[in-house]
Amino acid sequence: MENDALIRTRALSRRYQVGQQPVVALDGVDLDVGRGEFVALVGPSGSGKSTLLNLLGGLDRPESGTIQVADLELGGAGEAQLVRYRREQVGFVFQSFNLLAMRSAVENVEMPLILAGVKPRERRPRALALLESVGLAARAHHKPSELSGGEMQRVAVARALANGPMLLLADEPTGNLDSNTGQGILDLLRQAVAAQGVTLVLVTHDARVASYADRIIHMLDGRIERIESGERARDALKSS
Ligand code: ADP
Ligand code: MG
Numbered sequence: 001m002e003n004d005a006l007i008r009t010r011a012l013s014r015r016y017q018v019g020q021q022p023v024v025a026l027d028g029v030d031l032d033v034g035r036g037e038f039v040a041l042v043g044p045s046g047s048g049k050s051t052l053l054n055l056l057g058g059l060d061r062p063e064s065g066t067i068q069v070a071d072l073e074l075g076g077a078g079e080a081q082l083v084r085y086r087r088e089q090v091g092f093v094f095q096s097f098n099l100l101a102m103r104s105a106v107e108n109v110e111m112p113l114i115l116a117g118v119k120p121r122e123r124r125p126r127a128l129a130l131l132e133s134v135g136l137a138a139r140a141h142h143k144p145s146e147l148s149g150g151e152m153q154r155v156a157v158a159r160a161l162a163n164g165p166m167l168l169l170a171d172e173p174t175g176n177l178d179s180n181t182g183q184g185i186l187d188l189l190r191q192a193v194a195a196q197g198v199t200l201v202l203v204t205h206d207a208r209v210a211s212y213a214d215r216i217i218h219m220l221d222g223r224i225e226r227i228e229s230g231e232r233a234r235d236a237l238k239s240s
Pocket of ligand 1: 016017018023024025026043044045046047048049050051052
């Protein structure tokens, strides 16, 4: 693998069987993503964006083709390897936040630390520092129902970063937020890329959000339709 590529997929394909009918979700995707790169996945609903993200996160297995992340080939990895990969190397952020409703903000951030075996005494200070880094120190003991959407997504970002992942996967992370609040979440994610060298793959419907990426991958019918530079997209938005 080229030394600056973190992700490499080749002929990556995934079908779903719906009744008798096979649905092609991904159809031969070849994609390289560099370490520390921010790529946006865009395209119409049903074009395969979430399927690709789930495969990259080891939540799903390819049907054919390969998907290499760092030195792990996810299609051929054992189940225990995949579990470790998801816990230690990947942070997920979802549109619907996916926080535990009965747990406070700080307890939500502690969950991945518990799964990674971080000692109780180290967990709480680390989770509090993470909440502080997303501007939520004052909300540490609030339950999700006592937080705004933007605050919940900040908790989710802190949780995603808890184990120092090399890869951050975000599926419409600003989709449920107004544009100012969404911009704040995007800034946090970009900060993780800039300060910690995290690689960010982000699905979005929002052309402005996508324009912050280094590259914009346009998906259509399970394929990469074209790849656009984020810089060009930003220029185009400015002049429109
Ligand atoms: P996107 O995120 O771009 O909207 P998806 O990756 O969710 O697209 O879906 C791609 C295609 O695969 C769609 O046709 C969708 O209906 C189908 N699909 C996705 N997940 C499943 C599933 N669990 N079972 C059956 N079909 C699915
Ligand atoms: Mg989707």
